[in-house]
Structure formats: structure tokens, C-alpha cells
Amino acid sequence: MNSELLLQLLLNGIIVGMLYGVVAMCFVLIYKSTQVVNFAQGEFLVLGGWVCLSLVIQMGLPFFLAFLFTLVFMAIFGIVVQQIILRPLIGEPIISVIMVTIGLSIFMQSLMNWVFGNDAKRFPDIFGSLSVISIGGLNVETAYVMSLVLSLVIMAVFYFFFRFTRHGLAMRATAFNQQIAQSLGISVKQTFAMAWAISALVSGVAGVVMGIVSAVSNSLAFVGIKVFPAVIVGGLDSIVGAVVGGLIIGVLENLAEFIDGEYLHIGNLYTIAPFYVLIIILMIKPYGLFGTKDIERI
Amino acid sequence: MLAQTDAATMDVSENSDDIILSVNNVEVVFNEVILVLRGLNLKAKRGNITALLGTNGAGKSTSLKAITNLLAMEDGEVTRGSIEYEGEDATHLGPETLVRKGIFLVMEGRGILQDMTVTENLRLGAYSRSNANIKAEIEQIYSYFPRLKERTGLAGYLSGGEQQMLAIGRAMMAKPKLILMDEPSMGLSPLLVKEVFSIIQRLNKELGISILLVEQNAKMALKIADEAYIMENGKIVLDGTAKELMENEDVKEFYLGGGGERRSFKNLKSFKRRKRWL
Numbered sequence: 001m002n003s004e005l006l007l008q009l010l011l012n013g014i015i016v017g018m019l020y021g022v023v024a025m026c027f028v029l030i031y032k033s034t035q036v037v038n039f040a041q042g043e044f045l046v047l048g049g050w051v052c053l054s055l056v057i058q059m060g061l062p063f064f065l066a067f068l069f070t071l072v073f074m075a076i077f078g079i080v081v082q083q084i085i086l087r088p089l090i091g092e093p094i095i096s097v098i099m100v101t102i103g104l105s106i107f108m109q110s111l112m113n114w115v116f117g118n119d120a121k122r123f124p125d126i127f128g129s130l131s132v133i134s135i136g137g138l139n140v141e142t143a144y145v146m147s148l149v150l151s152l153v154i155m156a157v158f159y160f161f162f163r164f165t166r167h168g169l170a171m172r173a174t175a176f177n178q179q180i181a182q183s184l185g186i187s188v189k190q191t192f193a194m195a196w197a198i199s200a201l202v203s204g205v206a207g208v209v210m211g212i213v214s215a216v217s218n219s220l221a222f223v224g225i226k227v228f229p230a231v232i233v234g235g236l237d238s239i240v241g242a243v244v245g246g247l248i249i250g251v252l253e254n255l256a257e258f259i260d261g262e263y264l265h266i267g268n269l270y271t272i273a274p275f276y277v278l279i280i281i282l283m284i285k286p287y288g289l290f291g292t293k294d295i296e297r298i
Numbered sequence: 299m300l301a302q303t304d305a306a307t308m309d310v311s312e313n314s315d316d317i318i319l320s321v322n323n324v325e326v327v328f329n330e331v332i333l334v335l336r337g338l339n340l341k342a343k344r345g346n347i348t349a350l351l352g353t354n355g356a357g358k359s360t361s362l363k364a365i366t367n368l369l370a371m372e373d374g375e376v377t378r379g380s381i382e383y384e385g386e387d388a389t390h391l392g393p394e395t396l397v398r399k400g401i402f403l404v405m406e407g408r409g410i411l412q413d414m415t416v417t418e419n420l421r422l423g424a425y426s427r428s429n430a431n432i433k434a435e436i437e438q439i440y441s442y443f444p445r446l447k448e449r450t451g452l453a454g455y456l457s458g459g460e461q462q463m464l465a466i467g468r469a470m471m472a473k474p475k476l477i478l479m480d481e482p483s484m485g486l487s488p489l490l491v492k493e494v495f496s497i498i499q500r501l502n503k504e505l506g507i508s509i510l511l512v513e514q515n516a517k518m519a520l521k522i523a524d525e526a527y528i529m530e531n532g533k534i535v536l537d538g539t540a541k542e543l544m545e546n547e548d549v550k551e552f553y554l555g556g557g558g559e560r561r562s563f564k565n566l567k568s569f570k571r572r573k574r575w576l
Contacts, residue, residue: 166421166425166428169414169418169421169422169425170422170425172411172413172414172418173411173414173422176411176412176413176414177409177411178371179368179371179372179405179409180405180409180411182368182371182393182394183366183368183393183397183402183403183405183409184397184422184423184425184426184468184472185393185394185396185397185398185425185426185472186394186422186425187392187394
């Protein structure tokens with residue numbers, strides 16, 4: 001048994017898992033506050049990556065400026081999507097809403113293929129991100145470490161926002177019960193728009209980070225699908241669950257890779273393992289680890 | 299009896315400055331077909347406690363939601379009539395605007411955000427006031443309800459009485475001019491009901507907040523109210539000062555649990571009476 005490889009993969013798993021956790025949080029944020037299952041979350045992430053990359057490469061903007069601009073762009077994009085596509089669907093059956101977000105995902109995929117091309121593109125090496133530092137004997141690229149730090153920062157900001165700010169509390173109130181929220185003077189429409197804005201913005205950040213870690217390409221949208229098992233494991237409506245789910249999926253993926261590479265030699269176990277877990281979890285704990293149990297009588 | 303009620307009504311309509319809320323001939327329809335309020339008329343005087351009494355399904359809660367414009371979420375809609383708050387038309391103002399203007403509804407079943415802490419609930423009470431000095435104000439609320447201060451866990455674990463106090467405290471955080479209370483006595487023991495009602499009285503006397511109180515517990519409500527309306531089947535059937543209503547034979551029989559032989563509502567003159575508004 002190659003224990004060094006195992007440790008290396010576990011560390012990778014934790015780092016990637018944190019990033020999954022961040023995207024899963026965005027997904028849960030939208031689901032919890034607006035009851036929309038957003039299948040286009042992965043495309044949001046890719047869009048963020050592309051916008052930042054083109055600003056840096058084509059417009060020649062310094063990275064931080066481009067990054068700031070990307071944040072603003074993604075927030076506005078989230079609000080526009082919510083206003084134009086999802087607001088008219090309030091009160092429609094969940095299946096229609098799901099169809100619309102799947103449609104949005106396909107539409108965005110094709111559009112990005114057309115505008116940004118089909119090839120993977122790398123960010124210029126801004127932070128010396130390819131250099132390697134050693135943590136306890138394991139070699140880790142700086143970019144990975146930065147991504148880990150950024151994920152932790154985002155999670156801390158989320159925690160602070162929902163715990164202590166006026167708007168964060170208002171969003172939680174809206175998620176709990178819209179009528180009560182309204183009776184307190186909270187505008188539900190405004191809260192919905194805010195949920196989409198934050199979700200798109202943070203997904204965009206994750207996209208930029210992934211772009212720096214590997215490269216920006218349309219296939220990054222797979223993260224949107226990976227996030228599914230993460231979210232289901234954690235329970236659809238739990239933000240903490242999303243983070244834990246993300247970590248579990250990230251670690252599991254890499255464990256699967258290890259077992260596959262060392263013993264089984266099937267190949268590609270890496271991509272499918274999370275979905276086996278998804279099925280198993282749904283069989284034994286249909287509401288996930290942290291989800292609210294809804295008893296529905298038919 | 300009739301003359302007395304008329305005199306009371308005259309009083310109310312005379313001085314329009316004193317009236318903080320006036321509901322004129324309001325009709326509410328649910329799902330575009332179900333008529334729930336059929337021409338509701340009532341006026342709440344500034345600085346008074348006005349009680350709105352009635353049995354289950356009379357439309358009391360719907361009236362309060364119509365006033366605060368919260369019906370859209372239940373597919374309800376005000377189809378006729380108008381609601382005036384402080385002399386201005388407020389029929390179609392959004393719920394956020396109404397809260398900012400000083401109308402606050404304490405919902406039936408208290409409307410506590412159960413997965414948040416007591417402090418977070420109180421903070422959200424002040425949501426509409428961005429310049430609020432939250433910390434000091436929360437301390438002030440705790441001085442009214444010392445029991446809440448000790449509860450650091452989630453609001454969902456509070457007892458019914460504590461939740462009601464939290465709901466009232468949260469309403470105070472909004473610094474409203476008019477509080478609408480939907481059945482504050484619901485599910486509480488008689489002793490707690492007494493406590494809650496004395497708090498409502500304090501809000502009214504000490505802070506000068508006008509109160510529109512919806513209740514099934516007519517006896518308690520009439521004790522603290524200045525004026526009262528009795529509602530049946532989506533409209534007002536009787537009104538007057540609380541004192542008058544308490545002495546009214548019909549009210550005694552139907553709502554206060556006294557009286558002799560049973561009669562039908564239909565045979566009662568006062569219940570047939572309807573005001574004309576046009």
C-alpha cells in the first residue's frame with residue numbers, strides 16, 4: 001500500500017471538497033430561500049471563470065480588478081436570471097421550475113461554447129500558483145492552498161452574514177416562512193433577488209479559483225453535477241450539511257481513485273463513486289445527514 | 299339598546315383625526331371565488347384598544363391580513379372597499395411599506411421564527427428600521443419580559459406563553475403606532491392569558507400604542523378594550539363601547555356564556571341591523 005499517495009489524495013480530496021462545499025452552499029442557498037433546484041449552478045461557476053479570464057487575457061486588466069468586476073457582473077447576472085426567468089414561475093409546479101433551470105443550463109453551455117470557445121484556457125501564472133510548497137512532507141501547489149484558504153474565508157463570511165447581519169437574518173426568516181417574514185416588513189421579492197445574487201457571485205468566485213487551480217473550460221460545469229451528491233448527502237436545505245457533504249464527496253472521490261489505481265484497475269471510478277454514494281444515502285437516509293424531515297401524507 | 303349603539307357610532311365618526319385605522323366596506327375573495335369578508339366596516343381610535351370578536355371562521359384573521367396586505371400569499375384579494383390608515387388610503391400598499399408606516403401584525407399562533415434564537419427574533423422585529431439602536435432596545439424589551447433574557451436557545455423551544463411574549467416584544471421592536479393582535483390568548487392557560495392581557499394593556503397605556511385585538515375570549519377582551527366590534531360571517535353585526543357590549547343581553551348570552559334560554563340570532567333585532575355606507 002502506497003501510504004504517501006493515499007495521504008496526498010486525501011489532502012487533495014479535502015481541498016477540492018471544500019470547493020465543492022462552497023458551490024453546494026450556493027445551491028442550498030437558492031433552494032432554501034426560493035425552493036428552486038438550480039441545475040445551472042455549474043454553468044454559473046464556469047461563467048465566472050470565463051468572465052474573469054477574458055478580462056485578464058483579452059482586456060489586459062490586472063487580476064484583482066478583473067476579479068472585482070467579475071463579482072459585480074455575477075451578482076447582476078444572478079439578479080437578472082431571477083427576475084426574468086424565475087420570477088414568472090413563482091407558484092408553478094416544481095417540475096416546471098426544474099425544467100427551466102435545466103434549459104437554462106443547456107442554454108448557458110451553448111452560449112459559452114460560442115462566445116468563449118471550446119478549449120481550456122489557463123490563467124497567466126499570477127501568484128506563482130504552480131510553485132509547490134510542502135506540508136508535512138506532502139507536496140501541494142500554492143494554488144491549492146489558496147483555494148483552501150479562500151473556501152474557508154467564504155464559509156466564514158457566510159456564517160457571519162447569516163448569523164449577524166440584518167439581511168442575513170431576513171433571508172433566514174424568509175426561508176422559514178414567507179408570510180411571517182412579510183409580516184415583519186421583509187420584502188420577499190428583494191430577498192429572492194439577493195439569494196440569487198449571492199449564489200451566482202460565490203459560484204463565480206469558485207469558478208475563478210478552479211480556473212486558477214486547473215484551467216477554465218466548459219467542462220468545469222461538471223462541478224454543478226458533482227455538487228448534487230454533496231447536497232443530497234448533507235440534506236437539501238442545510239448549509240452546514242452542504243459543506244460536510246462537499247468534503248465527503250471530495251475525499252470519497254480521491255479515495256475511489258486510490259482504490260481504483262492500486263487494486264481494482266477499473267478506471268474512471270473517480271467520477272462515478274460520488275453517485276453510488278448518492279444512491280446509497282438516498283436509500284438509508286432520504287433526507288440526508290442534516291436535512292429537515294418532511295412528512296408528507298398522500 | 300339600539301339608541302346607545304347609535305350614539306357610540308356617532309362618536310366614532312365625528313372626529314376623523316382620532317381615527318388611526320378605518321376599514322370601509324371591505325370585501326375579500328379567496329381563489330377568485332370564495333367570498334370571506336362581505337363588506338367589513340370598522341374604525342380603530344388612536345390610543346384605544348379596539349376589540350374584534352367573533353366565533354371561528356367569522357373572518358377575523360382574514361380582516362387583519364387584509365389590513366396588513368398579507369393575503370396575496372394565500373391567494374386572497376381585497377376586491378372592494380378601502381382601508382385608510384392615518385387618513386391616507388392604504389388598501390394597496392405592500393406589507394413592507396405598512397410595517398414602515400407603523401402597522402404591525404402579531405400573527406395567529408404567534409408567528410415565531412422557531413429555528414432562530416430569541417435575540418435574532420427580536421432583531422428582526424426592528425428590520426424595518428435601519429437606524430435602530432438594536433442592543434439598547436433589546437435590553438428594554440427584556441426589562442418588560444425578564445423571562446426571555448434567560449432563554450438563550452432556539453425560540454422553538456420556548457413555552458407557549460414565552461413565545462407569545464416574544465411575539466409581543468418583537469412587535470415592540472418595530473416601534474409601531476398600531477399593533478394588530480390575532481388571538482394572543484390562543485393555547486394559553488388562564489393565568490398566562492391574564493398576564494398577556496395585562497401586558498397588552500401596558501403597551502397601550504405606557505407606550506401609547508393603539509391596539510386592534512382579535513379574540514375569541516370575549517370576556518377578557520371586553521375587560522381591557524375601549525370599543526368592540528362583533529363579527530359574524532364576514533361582516534360586523536354589532537358594535538359599541540366595551541361597557542355597552544358587556545351589558546348587552548345578546549352578547550352575554552352568545553359570547554360571555556350567561557343568559558337563559560337559547561334563541562336564534564335571526565330573531566334578534568340588533569343582529570339584523572346593518573349600517574349604510576353610501
